[in-house]
Amino acid sequence: MTALxxxxxxxxxxxxxxxxxxxxxxxxxxxxxxxxxxxxTTFRALVASIEGSNRIVYVDEGRCGNGNVVSCVQPxxxxxxIRVRVDPRGPIAGVVRxxxxxxxxxxxxxxxxxxxxxxxxxxxxxxxxxRSCAASGCYETRRALDVESRVSREVSxxxxxxxxxVSFGAxxxxxxxxxxxxxxxxxxxxxxEAGEKRER
Numbered sequence: 001m002t003a004l005x006x007x008x009x010x011x012x013x014x015x016x017x018x019x020x021x022x023x024x025x026x027x028x029x030x031x032x033x034x035x036x037x038x039x040x041t042t043f044r045a046l047v048a049s050i051e052g053s054n055r056i057v058y059v060d061e062g063r064c065g066n067g068n069v070v071s072c073v074q075p076x077x078x079x080x081x082i083r084v085r086v087d088p089r090g091p092i093a094g095v096v097r098x099x100x101x102x103x104x105x106x107x108x109x110x111x112x113x114x115x116x117x118x119x120x121x122x123x124x125x126x127x128x129x130x131r132s133c134a135a136s137g138c139y140e141t142r143r144a145l146d147v148e149s150r151v152s153r154e155v156s157x158x159x160x161x162x163x164x165x166v167s168f169g170a171x172x173x174x175x176x177x178x179x180x181x182x183x184x185x186x187x188x189x190x191x192x193e194a195g196e197k198r199e200r
Contacts, residue, residue: 021051024059028088032095033059040154042147043096046103053110059084059099065138071098073105078117082106093155100151104144 036043062085064072071086086098125139132140
């Protein structure tokens with residue numbers, strides 16, 4: 001992806017324009033994403049990678065693992081759709097960490113064109129990650145943990161960082177995008193929940 005198209009992806013997040021690949025239905029999550037994008041170059045890189053992929057990511061409020069896991073990635077079986085669930089009701093720094101962590105998992109999955117069905121994605125995480133809970137289907141990667149920590153450090157600096165010399169200010173606005181029929185609850189599949197984390 002070029003620097004110009006990456007910058008355009010961030011602008012779509014911060015401006016009143018829909019995003020073709022990253023779709024959010026929760027105003028609190030949109031607020032946190034804007035907060036993180038202004039302050040973290042790593043978070044902006046995650047957004048740019050998702051925008052440059054062939055996956056469509058819906059970010060929703062909700063917990064995983066029967067409510068015991070604070071955030072997770074849920075691929076919709078054998079489609080280009082991925083659902084990210086986070087709990088946006090806590091302190092903003094914690095929500096930023098959730099989003100950064102799960103977006104890192106989205107980038108991992110999007111980098112593997114053949115990783116669409118549960119078996120393929122499970123094989124991917126057996127190769128690049130490790131089991132994160134006693135139940136089958138819970139995986140973690142060192143990369144996602146490192147990305148989460150890096151974004152957290154950048155955000156905690158409290159200094160908005162420029163994108164190609166342009167700083168996106170707090171007056172930027174965002175707009176939510178309605179989910180498509182393909183991911184309505186009646187059609188959603190949860191073959192496994194990659195990237196589950198222990199509740200903090």
